[in-house]
Amino acid sequence: MIPTSLDWCQEQDRNDPLAPMKDRFDLPEGVIYMDGNSLGVLPKGVDARIADVVKKEWGQDLIKSWNTADWINLPARVGRKIAPLVGAKPNEVVMADSTSINLFKVAAAACRMNKGRTKIITEPGNFPTDLYMLQGLSDFLGPDVALQVVERDQIIDAIDDDTAVVVLTHVHYVTADMFDMKAVTEAAHAKGALMVWDLSHSTGAVPVDLNAAGADFAVGCGYKYLNGGPGAPAFLYVAERHQAAVKQPLTGWFGHKTPFEFLDDYEPAGDIRRMLVGTTSVMAASALDEAMNAFEGVDMMVVRKKSQALTDLFIALCREKLKDHGVGLATSENPGKRGSHVSLKCENGYAVMQALIERGVIGDFRAPDFMRFGFTPLYLGFEDVYRAVEIMADIFETGFWKEARFNEKGAVT
């Protein structure tokens, strides 16, 4: 039995080795923010850094800043900061574009490396943009390569000698179900398939070890647990062993061996920079660069332990306080098998979430009926979790959500 008393929660906060980390962020007053899995909060220092980028680097120094502020190396520099969070070598990660575009690049590159194989495997209910990008890719590749969408419990059996690449999201965006990265990667490799992991709902919240898993490629998001700001640049990983051979189709000048020689013929950079395409937003990149400092000295195993404790507590509190309200758990009860968010299934989930947000508890809603709550150990405490469930219980008990429901014309379906 997990203790669920307020006293116990407060004691956990007092003993929490990560409690001081909260000071690294500018949190809004009076809000319990449980949506860091969608958009991370503002790390301290980012506003000053961006003001400097705008007023000095851009406004005063203008094009000189490509060299003096080292804008040119931002993609690799930020990549090096992300690498340790995903178990990669410093030269295996680069910041670039959006998660969607990076997925296209690595999946296309994998199909090329496994030319002749006819299948891309993923799962239904994967994050939509992953499905969409793979649909676009297989459509573009013509009849030679087809996307096969396989239920997660049948994926390993579906991987065969015709499989070019398996593309999966490590932590599911709704259920938080987490794949065994090493086991699935090994199953793919056993059949000669390549493995792409989408780490969008993992990086910064769950320890990831791409090298130990033997992963070939990965992509991930900069604006969730990495707190890089809305629409922050994404990142991608290419295992060192593939870097000399990998060919991705978006061959832009920033992926060229010598972009500033302005040559007519494309020749890819010798390293992971060949995965770059065009010019990166320096503001967006600098925000993520600065945000990554919030992870300085943070042990991801300690983060994981707290994340599991917070999600365990949340589930126990929901079970205790919401038991009469028809709320179901859509996330695994086994803390080893879930990421750092929890989804509740609830018929009136949209309206209840609106009511929660009005009362300062920020989670989000995912169709058709999931309320999703993120647990970001660097800035969420145990008492926060207690208060959030207490408010949710009050919303159910007072029927407050029903009002919200009828105020939101047509929004609840």
Next chain:
Amino acid sequence: MIPTSLDWCQEQDRNDPLAPMKDRFDLPEGVIYMDGNSLGVLPKGVDARIADVVKKEWGQDLIKSWNTADWINLPARVGRKIAPLVGAKPNEVVMADSTSINLFKVAAAACRMNKGRTKIITEPGNFPTDLYMLQGLSDFLGPDVALQVVERDQIIDAIDDDTAVVVLTHVHYVTADMFDMKAVTEAAHAKGALMVWDLSHSTGAVPVDLNAAGADFAVGCGYKYLNGGPGAPAFLYVAERHQAAVKQPLTGWFGHKTPFEFLDDYEPAGDIRRMLVGTTSVMAASALDEAMNAFEGVDMMVVRKKSQALTDLFIALCREKLKDHGVGLATSENPGKRGSHVSLKCENGYAVMQALIERGVIGDFRAPDFMRFGFTPLYLGFEDVYRAVEIMADIFETGFWKEARFNEKGAVT
């Protein structure tokens, strides 16, 4: 004969209807900035806007800002602001990704619309990323589609019944040579080919009328004459008549008809939003959005007239003051045939440009031997041009550039 006296230049500045526009920008002190064709200066208001985006929209309001600050519609909103500068309808332009990625999307879409045709035509010496992206695309499309690189005076003859798409940059990034957009587009259409224009070195400096030219697709840059900041998002244009049919391969969730229903199957938005891919950086997009306000009430014909006067003056001054220094003009003498920058060919161009920069005249160098000077009528004046050439003449006469040359070990080849 164009007058070249200082008095005349000062009088031009006094009579310049665009002179007050300079107040819309935060220019560094003591600098004559002639590189707005590479990176535009900081428009006033951008720093305050970005501070608000960071501290309030992100920091305080967090995910609510997708609605309350209308983040979700930034791509279309900024597109609508750019549209009048390129002769497009408000629903024909959208802000998205980088120029490179946009070029891939529209060129791929054009190849699909003209399926069965085997050629993509462009010119040698086009901006490198355009060549590289087209190389990547044709390579990816396999043996059915090949890139044909044709000298510019032979392009119209090269367009034939096998040509899927012609991709050209309206104003050349080195020479500033400007295509006759309407004539080339009509020649392409006469053979059933589609036309893609890269407007990176045109938009905001040269009047462009995509609708009048009958252009099919276009792409352009946000960080040059639009002053959107380093690595600002780019934009793309799809003629309204193509929007219902156009299919681009980077089918990300922001191009979906209903992205927030999180459906498994991609269905493109009914309008130009189908050209979007992933999440845009809100900071980068907001900077460009704010920067576009500098064009409020600006008549592009007045901009063009001043641009031609400034470039005429620069060429006349160079001819007068640099005549003994082996400097050649790499840009057309006909102001109707060039964009808004001028390139000088000069054996020691790299060292001379370094010396110019040291003395506060910021242009840039493009291999192998071009010094490039941009003329941005909203913030550059006639006296600025006079002073710039005066300083350049002094550099040649005192041999100052020779020192620069020897200080830059290995940089001059």
